[in-house]
Amino acid sequence: MKFTIYQESRVGKRRNNQDRLAHCYSRDALLMVVADGMGGHLHGEVAAQIAVQYLTEAFQREAKPRLTDPFMFLAGSLQNAHRAVQDYALAKRLPEAESPRTTCVACIVQDSVAYWAHAGDSRLYTLREGRVLTKTRDHSTVQSMIDEGHLTAAEAVNHPLRNRIYSCLGGVQNPQLDFSRKTTLQAGDVIALMSDGVWGPLADQQIVAALHGRDVRQAVPRLLDEAERMGGPNCDNLSLVAMAWGENYGEEVTTSVETQSLPFDGHSTQMPEFDHRSLPLPELSDDDIERAIDEIRNAIKKHSK
Amino acid sequence: MSPPQANQPLPPGHQLENYRIERQLSMGGFSIVYLAYDEEDTPVAIKEYLPNSLALRSAGDVLPTISEEHRATFRHGMKCFFEEGRALAHLSHPNVVRVLNFFRANETVYMVMQYERGRTLQEHIQKHRGEIKETFIRNVFVRLLNGLREVHTHKLLHLDIKPANIYLRIDGNPVLLDFGAARQALGGEGPNLKPMYTPGYAAPEQYKAPDQLGPWTDIYAVGASMYACLGGTVPQPAIDRLEKDRFEPAAKKWAGKYSPQLLETIDWCLDLDHHERPLSVFALQKALTERQPAVNESTWIDTLGQRLRGLIKK
Numbered sequence: 226m227k228f229t230i231y232q233e234s235r236v237g238k239r240r241n242n243q244d245r246l247a248h249c250y251s252r253d254a255l256l257m258v259v260a261d262g263m264g265g266h267l268h269g270e271v272a273a274q275i276a277v278q279y280l281t282e283a284f285q286r287e288a289k290p291r292l293t294d295p296f297m298f299l300a301g302s303l304q305n306a307h308r309a310v311q312d313y314a315l316a317k318r319l320p321e322a323e324s325p326r327t328t329c330v331a332c333i334v335q336d337s338v339a340y341w342a343h344a345g346d347s348r349l350y351t352l353r354e355g356r357v358l359t360k361t362r363d364h365s366t367v368q369s370m371i372d373e374g375h376l377t378a379a380e381a382v383n384h385p386l387r388n389r390i391y392s393c394l395g396g397v398q399n400p401q402l403d404f405s406r407k408t409t410l411q412a413g414d415v416i417a418l419m420s421d422g423v424w425g426p427l428a429d430q431q432i433v434a435a436l437h438g439r440d441v442r443q444a445v446p447r448l449l450d451e452a453e454r455m456g457g458p459n460c461d462n463l464s465l466v467a468m469a470w471g472e473n474y475g476e477e478v479t480t481s482v483e484t485q486s487l488p489f490d491g492h493s494t495q496m497p498e499f500d501h502r503s504l505p506l507p508e509l510s511d512d513d514i515e516r517a518i519d520e521i522r523n524a525i526k527k528h529s530k
Numbered sequence: 531m532s533p534p535q536a537n538q539p540l541p542p543g544h545q546l547e548n549y550r551i552e553r554q555l556s557m558g559g560f561s562i563v564y565l566a567y568d569e570e571d572t573p574v575a576i577k578e579y580l581p582n583s584l585a586l587r588s589a590g591d592v593l594p595t596i597s598e599e600h601r602a603t604f605r606h607g608m609k610c611f612f613e614e615g616r617a618l619a620h621l622s623h624p625n626v627v628r629v630l631n632f633f634r635a636n637e638t639v640y641m642v643m644q645y646e647r648g649r650t651l652q653e654h655i656q657k658h659r660g661e662i663k664e665t666f667i668r669n670v671f672v673r674l675l676n677g678l679r680e681v682h683t684h685k686l687l688h689l690d691i692k693p694a695n696i697y698l699r700i701d702g703n704p705v706l707l708d709f710g711a712a713r714q715a716l717g718g719e720g721p722n723l724k725p726m727y728t729p730g731y732a733a734p735e736q737y738k739a740p741d742q743l744g745p746w747t748d749i750y751a752v753g754a755s756m757y758a759c760l761g762g763t764v765p766q767p768a769i770d771r772l773e774k775d776r777f778e779p780a781a782k783k784w785a786g787k788y789s790p791q792l793l794e795t796i797d798w799c800l801d802l803d804h805h806e807r808p809l810s811v812f813a814l815q816k817a818l819t820e821r822q823p824a825v826n827e828s829t830w831i832d833t834l835g836q837r838l839r840g841l842i843k844k
Binding site: 354428515 | 582606609615616619620621622628629630631633634639656729763764769
C-alpha cells in the first residue's frame with residue numbers, strides 16, 4: 226500500500242476538545258476513524274476516546290496483516306464500541322440525559338478497496354479528479370428534512386436543529402450504522418474523515434479545493450485554518466484525517482507511507498518519513514539568485530517614481 | 531514519530547534587514563506573510579519563501595533547516611517566487627499590489643509589499659452574504675479591472691483571480707493580490723511545478739487547454755468572483771461543467787434582485803467557450819459602466835439580443 230496521510234484535531238473556540246481521531250495501519254490494511262463526543266461534563270470526550278480506542282485495538286488484533294472481511298470488522302467493532310460506551314455510562318451510573326455518546330465514522334482500505342461505515346454527522350468524503358465522488362449522509366434531523374424536501378441545503382446551514390442527530394454510539398438506542406459500497410481507489414483519490422466542526426462552516430467545493438491534488442500534510446492544517454476562521458467565535462472542535470492514495474503526484478508530494486516495509490504482523494500509527502525523490506533539477510546557483518534579485522530590484526526602482 | 535511540523539514564523543520584534551517583524555499575517559504551504567514596519571514605521575507586508583515540505587524552521591530558530599537532498603528542489607521553487615516578484619515589479623498601478631523591495635536573507639528570499647488596512651472581498655462576502663448591492667459590485671469590479679488591464683498590458687495573466695485575492699482598502703478601492711500563479715503565463719517552468727487552479731474560479735481552458743490561456747481566462751475568474759458576490763456561492767467548477775453543465779445562470783438565479791444587465795454580463799464572462807466571453811477587460815468594463823437602463827424598449831431589445839445569442843450557441 227502506498228499513501229500519504231495526515232491528521233489533526235483542534236479545540237476551536239470550545240473549552241475542551243470532545244473529538245478524537247486516529248489512523249492505524251498494518252502492511253496490508255489501513256484504518257481511519259473520527260469520533261465526535263457528546264454529553265454533559267467530559268463524558269462526550271470519554272465516549273469518543275472509548276470508540277476510537279476500541280476500533281484501533283480491534284484493528285491491531287485482527288489485521289494480521291489483513292482483515293478477513295472489512296465490513297464485518299466495521300460492523301462488529303462499531304457495535305462493540307457502542308456497548309463499551311454504554312458500559313462506561315452504567316459503571317458511572319450516569320443519568321440518561323448525561324449519557325456519553327459519540328458519532329463515529331471509520332474507514333478501512335485493503336487491496337485498494339475502501340470500506341466505511343458511520344453513525345451520526347461525522348462525515349467521510351471521497352474525492353476524485355477534483356470532485357466529490359461520494360459523501361456520507363448525515364444521520365441528522367436536518368438531513369432528513371432535506372431528503373424529504375422540507376429544507377434546502379442552504380437553509381440547513383444555520384438551522385436550529387442542525388446539531389441534532391438520531392444515530393450515535395452509546396445512548397439507549399442501538400446505533401443505525403450506514404455502510405458504504407466497496408469503493409475501488411485510484412491513484413490520486415483522497416479520503417477525508419471529519420467532524421462537523423470542519424464540514425459545517427465549509428462548502429464541499431472548499432473541501433475539494435483544499436484537499437484535491439495537494440500534499441495532505443499541508444492541506445489538512447490549511448483547511449482547518451479555513452474552517453476555524455469561518456467557524457467564527459463559536460467554532461466547534463475540528464478533526465480531520467485525510468489520506469491521498471497512491472503516488473504520481475508532483476514532486477512536492479513524495480513523502481508517503483510504504484507499508485511493504487512493515488513486518489508481516491506489524492502495525493504502525495506513525496508516519497515514517499521518506500526521502501524526497503531526487504529529480505534532476507537545473508541547479509539554481511548563488512549567482513543565479515543574485516542576478517534574479519538584482520533584476521527585480523532594478524525593475525522596482527525603474528517603475529516606482 | 532510525531533507528524534511533520536508546521537514552519538515556525540519569525541518572532542515578533544525580529545529585525546529582518548531594515549524591517550521589524552510585527553506579526554504573522556498568513557501562512558501557506560509555500561510562504562509566510564508578515565506584517566512588518568520599515569525604518570520610517572511604515573507598515574509593509576513581507577512574504578517569505580519557505581515551502582513547508584522542503585525547509586523547516588523550528589521554534590526559536592531564524593535559519594530554516596534545508597537538508598542536502600531538498601536543496602535543489604528548494605532552490606528550484608525559488609524561481610516561482612522570482613517570477614512573482616518580476617511580474618509585480620513591472621507593474622505600478624493603484625489597483626495592483628505594489629512590490630517595494632526584494633532581498634535575500636536567512637538562506638531564503640523575501641518580497642516586501644505595500645500593506646494597507648482593509649479586508650479581502652472573500653471576507654466581505656462572508657460577512658454580507660446575500661446583501662451585496664449592485665452598485666458595490668459594479669464599483670469594485672470596474673476599478674479592479676483598471677488594475678487587471680495594466681496586468682494584461684504587460685502581457686501578463688493573473689490566472690488566480692478570486693475574492694480571496696481581491697483586497698478592499700478601507701476606502702473601498704480594490705487591490706489585486708497574489709501573483710503566485712502569474713508565472714504560468716510566462717511559460718516554460720517545466721513539469722515540476724503544477725499549475726494551481728481554484729475550482730469555481732478557474733476557466734475551463736486552465737484545465738483542458740493551457741495553450742489557449744488569454745485575457746479571457748482572467749475574465750472568466752472575474753465573472754465567477756462577481757457571481758460569488760451575488761449569493762456567496764461559487765459557480766460549478768468549470769471542469770465539471772464541461773462534463774455536465776449544471777451552472778445556474780445568474781440571470782435566472784438572481785432575477786429580480788439585480789438588474790438583468792448586470793446578471794447577463796456576469797453570465798457572459800462565465801461562458802465555457804472563451805470566444806463567447808468579453809474579448810478584453812475593456813469590453814467588460816464598458817458593460818459594467820453601462821448605465822442600467824430603465825425598463826423601456828431598449829431593455830427588451832437587449833434582452834432579446836442576448837437570448838438570441840444564447841439560442842445561437844445551442
